[in-house]
Structure formats: C-alpha cells, structure tokens
Amino acid sequence: METIDIKYFKEKLETELKVLTEELEKIARINPSNPNDWEPIPQNLDIQEADKNESSDRRAAFDQNIALVKDLELRFNNLKEALQKIEDGKYGICEDTGEQIPVARLEANPSAKTCAEHLGPEE
Ligand SMILES: [Zn+2]
Incomplete structure (x- = not known):
C-alpha cells in the first residue's frame, strides 16, 4: 500500500486554502453566525436612475459573483474538511x-473525498 505523505498534503491544502480565502475576501465576507458560509458582498446598486445601464451591468456582475462565491465556498469547505x-x-x-x-x-x-471510481455527487 502506498504511503500518504501527510505533511506534504497538509502544506498543499493550507496553501490552497490561503489562496482561496484571499479570492473569497475580495467578493464575499464570512457569515458572522456561520464560519462555513460566505456571503457575496453587494455592490452599490442604489445609484442614480440615470445610470440604469450601468446599474444592470452591476446587477449582472453581482449575479456572477454569487455563482462564483458558491463555487469557491464549496472548494473552501472541502479544503477545511x-x-x-x-x-x-x-x-x-x-x-x-x-x-x-x-x-x-x-x-x-x-x-x-473518494477514489475516482466512487465519485460523490459534488465532484
Ligand atoms: Zn472508493
């Protein structure tokens, strides 16, 4: 049986977690009541009506952020696990x-979380 170099993988995981946390911090903040939950930071949506186009651009950007945060959050939690x-x-x-x-x-x-033959639904 192969030996897993725990120290090596721990460092790898910690490095990935650090990079991921920095990415998340740009677009989200940790939910104060749940450290595993990242909340997307809302952009300023309440700008003047005159800037309607810009406003919908921002809305679209925020929607993209929500999807990105969800994806990063899943990876974040996998790393922590x-x-x-x-x-x-x-x-x-x-x-x-x-x-x-x-x-x-x-x-x-x-x-x-599993070997390749036993992929979970998340992978
Ligand atoms: Zn397996």
Whole structure:
C-alpha cells in the first residue's frame, strides 16, 4: 500500500486554502453566525436612475459573483474538511468504501473525498 505523505498534503491544502480565502475576501465576507458560509458582498446598486445601464451591468456582475462565491465556498469547505481529516487521522480515506485513495488522485485533488471510481455527487 502506498504511503500518504501527510505533511506534504497538509502544506498543499493550507496553501490552497490561503489562496482561496484571499479570492473569497475580495467578493464575499464570512457569515458572522456561520464560519462555513460566505456571503457575496453587494455592490452599490442604489445609484442614480440615470445610470440604469450601468446599474444592470452591476446587477449582472453581482449575479456572477454569487455563482462564483458558491463555487469557491464549496472548494473552501472541502479544503477545511480535508484539513480536519488530517487532524483526525482520517486523511486520504475514501468516504464511500473506507479504502485508501490513490496518492496520484490526491496529488491531482488534495481534497478528494473518494477514489475516482466512487465519485460523490459534488465532484
Ligand atoms: Zn472508493
């Protein structure tokens, strides 16, 4: 059986989490009552009526932000979950079957929850 280099993957996950957090902080803020929930920051939508076109552009940009935040938030939570598994000594174990996830798969996706054959609905 392959050995998973926990220290290596922990550093990888922490680096990814840091980059992701910086991305999220540009467009969202953490929900004060739920640290796993990021709320998109509303742009200034209450601008003058004269700027209607600009306003709808901003609305569209905000809608895009909502989708982006959702995507980043999912990755953020996956990374945090993977780091928690390292703490719990359960990192690299397939959530579906309990077998070890191949190292090559973890290399491609350090927060993988299952091996490739047992993909969850989120992946
Ligand atoms: Zn599996």
